Amino acid sequence: MEAALYGPEGFFVRCAPAEHFRTSALASPLFAGAIATLLVRLDAALHRPDPLDLVDVGAGRGELLTGVLAALPEDVRARVRAVGVEKAPRPGELPSTIGWTADLPSGVVGLLVATEWLDNVPVDIVELDEHFRRRYVQCSPDGVESLGAEVSPPDAAWLDRWWPLDGAPVGARAEIGAPRDEAWAAARAAMARGLALAVDYGHFAADRPLFGSLTGFRAGREVPPVPDGSCDITVSVALDSLGSPTRTQRDALRVLGIDGSRPPLAMASADPAGYVRALARASAAAELIDPAGLGGHHWVMHWAYAGGYD
Template sequence: MPTVPDSPDTAAAVPWSLAWRRAASSFYAGADGRAPQQPASHFRTSAHVGPALGAALARLLLAVDAGLGRPDPLDLVDVGTGRGELLVSVLAALPPSVGSRLRITAVDVRRRPVGLDPRIRWIEGWAPDSVPRGLRGLLVAHELLDDVPCDIVSVDSSGVPRLVLVDASGAESLGPALTDDDAWAAHGLDAARARTWLSAWWPLASPGDRAEIGLPRDDLWQEVVSCLDAGIALAVDYGHTRETRPSDGSLTGYRSGDVVAPVPDGTCNLTAHVAVDALAHRAGASVVRQREALLSLGVDASLPDHALSVSDPPAYLDALAASSETAELIDPNGLGAFWWIRTDV
């Protein structure tokens, strides 16, 4: 993490939320002429690990369908869908009987991928504005919220929390105090809302402490959830709770599978962990680890019967590979530690 001096030259620096938004527009949407990037090129998510997640979400969608009295249409929506991998996986696990009523929607800032299943409607744009309203069914946002830009505050050497500013090189400096409403407003930010959120969810204690203000994530997710008339809105992401907040924050960069310095120049994916308890409180949601959620949906990582290796070696190898992929999804020290934030509407 770049060093934050107490007495900086802030001439070229802006709040992290602004620098991050510009970088995200470049990285994901190619706003500055660069080729838009695909998440799978830079990091591995649960959506890229075999069919087990898609099958589990298919079972959840069928439960939602039954609970809503089998509506027509039945919506399946993936916000921040990447290349639509998760939707394709869910579709493969659904029985044909649902197909005639199913309305599948992918929302992403990139253009529709070539060759994507024609049953998937593609909406190009940013959430929450591009998410259709009046939905009935299952809405999923898989590793969306960690990419939503937020502002950062840090406690200076005198114990005063200040807005962190950053320039295009990633060099940080300290800006106005958290108590200076007018100076924050000059940056288009609401210091009073930031103080209230930090007091409730991420109190700062010592010089050098940092916090990522999760208000933009809470605001965006509340808007997305409001698009659902009935069903389940599910955010899946990595995050932390008040008891486990990192004192130095979690802002990170990813490029081609490697962790890199979080430089807002459009060349890397910027991400920070989600304050899942704040998000759940705002959305009226329940929170559970991915491991528990998937196990409750029937995901099973048991090894295949060894006798199959003799009677049908190819089938045994396939089953062994599937078991390994599923184990990765529910690993409590890996993807199984992700959070499922679920709002029933």
């Protein structure tokens, strides 16, 4: 998974994610507007620091950063230090005002956001064999799977705590989320003051997928997760193991003014053009807050303040 996503010929190194799948950041400018609203509120809570950091982890081609900057009031935008964190080279069309790095920065004062990043942090997958032993799933570059060694003690400890397979049938799978926990801990540690926010899809202990969630995406379609660099390979996130509070995107966006309400019908005759624009906005908002889709994703939040974390 590591090589297929981030190696020299890996998917995220040579492909533009927007050409293959839709995230909230790519679905509508309303999402960038909501993040801009969040940043403005955070700026006030932090007493308007200069610079005000905006860090996008798993930045793609910088679409979210560009959208947030465009939606900010000028007085806030003038103080923003925007940085994209991504393994791919800096996009040629990216404005020079946006920084670009392959590594997490440190001492962030402001907002660190990671939209569908954790689901692409590589993990090991285990499967119960015919003797109910937990063994690693191996995969060749052409997608042929086999079972390897039994899990190591550290991985066994994580599984016992977060994804026990007791009573599960032969063939049941679990996805070891320890690397996601470590990645999220590193994102939290990057914060000096402000908010670290991960937006992703996943599950909790009560609803773990019995046979796992490993899948692939290419050109807008779900495809077999062949680890040859030709497709996105993704695994849902064990959200509760991250150790931070969560809320659904539907709830979070409503707090930020995105509710999907349709404009009043009377507006159609009084202001036809405005009605069409408002209707389009409502449709875009509805996609972002649909509980069966993007609205069912979770916002994982970690507040950092001088002296510790909350």
